[in-house]
Amino acid sequence: MQVVISEDRIREGVADLARRIAADYDGKNLTVLGVLTGSIIFLADLIRQIDHPLQVGLLQASSYRGDAKSPGNLIVNSAFLPDVRGRDVLLLDDIFDTGTTLAVLLEKVRELQPRSVRSAVLLWKEGRQKVEITPDYHCFKIPNLFVVGYGLDFNDEYRNLPFIGVPQTG
Ligand code: IMP
Ligand code: MG
Numbered sequence: 001m002q003v004v005i006s007e008d009r010i011r012e013g014v015a016d017l018a019r020r021i022a023a024d025y026d027g028k029n030l031t032v033l034g035v036l037t038g039s040i041i042f043l044a045d046l047i048r049q050i051d052h053p054l055q056v057g058l059l060q061a062s063s064y065r066g067d068a069k070s071p072g073n074l075i076v077n078s079a080f081l082p083d084v085r086g087r088d089v090l091l092l093d094d095i096f097d098t099g100t101t102l103a104v105l106l107e108k109v110r111e112l113q114p115r116s117v118r119s120a121v122l123l124w125k126e127g128r129q130k131v132e133i134t135p136d137y138h139c140f141k142i143p144n145l146f147v148v149g150y151g152l153d154f155n156d157e158y159r160n161l162p163f164i165g166v167p168q169t170g
Contacts, residue, residue: 004147005140005164010122013139014042017120018049020137021090025052028088029115033081035105036060037159038094041151042122046092057082059108061101074104081112089114094151095123096138099131106133122150123164140164 005013021030032050034043036058047056060077089109093102102119109117120137127144142164148154149161158167 001149001161001165001167003163003165004142004145005150007162010139010150010163011045014045014122015049017137017139018046018051021046021120022050022052025054025088025090029086030054031057031082031084031087031089031114033057033059033084033089033091033109035091035093035101037156038151038153039092039122041159042094043092046120055082055087057084059105061105074101076105076108078108084109084112084114086113086115088116089118090137091117091119093119093121095125095147096121096135097125097128099129099133102135103131103133123147123152 030052032043032047032054034040047054058080061074063073091105091109096102106117106119118136121135122139124135124138124141125144126141145166147164147166148158149164151159153159154167
């Protein structure tokens with residue numbers, strides 16, 4: 001495994017993001033919505049560092065088959081979503097790649113009539129975007145590499161690695 005972002009750098013990046021969020025949401029009714037499954041580690045670390053009252057919810061986006069990611073084949077499961085009507089929602093995902101997932105989920109959340117919606121990602125993969133939107137907050141930009149760890153998976157493995165890395169083949 002080649003380390004791309006070390007545990008220490010992740011800790012600093014997440015703490016810095018938490019400070020920015022706490023400042024920006026001063027006086028607001030923050031709900032942090034994590035996208036399953038990739039955001040769980042990021043979510044757990046981030047919310048513990050946000051010095052501001054908040055609620056937490058989860059939603060899931062999965063594609064019908066394989067990795068073909070057209071907006072139409074994303075299945076959104078909002079069974080674990082709290083009532084966000086009138087609240088200031090921050091949608092949290094592991095990585096902004098083509099951006100399709102985030103774009104679809106932002107639309108879905110807007111239908112629930114929150115007061116505001118913004119997005120935050122741990123990683124922003126450069127040069128891959130297929131949508132108009134960009135995340136409001138991000139911790140790190142990375143080149144076009146397939147990375148795992150800190151919640152990100154390859155075939156549902158490696159999520160437990162404490163750092164971000166590139167799996168080595170052979
Ligand atoms: P997007 O819809 O193309 O932005 O894809 C977002 C989703 O694809 C993420 O939530 C991840 O589940 C997955 N993904 C994209 N790039 C990577 C990667 O480098 N490693 C692991 N998962 C990734
Ligand atoms: Mg994933």
